[in-house]
Amino acid sequence: MKKVLKSSANTYLKEADELLEKGDIVQASEKYYKAAEEAIKTLSIYLKINPENWNLASINRVALEISKILGDDILDYWNSATALYTANLDEDTLKILIKDVKKLVEIANAKYNEVLERS
Known part of the structure; x- marks a missing residue:
C-alpha cells in the first residue's frame, strides 16, 4: 500500500x-x-541541502540550489509563491500563480513519498 505524505x-x-x-x-x-x-x-531535506537557519535569504538560496538539481521549473514555482505573498494581484493572475504553488507542493510530495517507499 502506497504511503501518502500528509504535510x-x-x-x-x-x-x-x-x-x-x-x-x-x-x-x-x-x-x-x-x-x-x-x-x-521538504525538497531541501530530500536533497540534503541544510541551511544554518531558515530565513527569507536562506529559503531563496535553497530554492535556487534545488532548481539546479531538479530543474528551472522549481525556481519559477517559487517565484510565483513569492509574487503571491508580495504583490497585489488580480484574480486571473492569482489563479495562475496558485497552480504553480500546487505543482511545487506536488513535486515535494512525490519526492518525499519516494523516500517513504524506500524505507
Whole structure:
C-alpha cells in the first residue's frame, strides 16, 4: 500500500483554498506562500541541502540550489509563491500563480513519498 505524505504544505493548501473560496485573497495568498515554503523545506531535506537557519535569504538560496538539481521549473514555482505573498494581484493572475504553488507542493510530495517507499 502506497504511503501518502500528509504535510504541513498540504494543510496550508487546504486552508488557502478555503480562504480563497470565502473571498479572503490576502490571507489565502499568505497560506499559498507558506505551502510553497514548506515544499521547499521538504525538497531541501530530500536533497540534503541544510541551511544554518531558515530565513527569507536562506529559503531563496535553497530554492535556487534545488532548481539546479531538479530543474528551472522549481525556481519559477517559487517565484510565483513569492509574487503571491508580495504583490497585489488580480484574480486571473492569482489563479495562475496558485497552480504553480500546487505543482511545487506536488513535486515535494512525490519526492518525499519516494523516500517513504524506500524505507
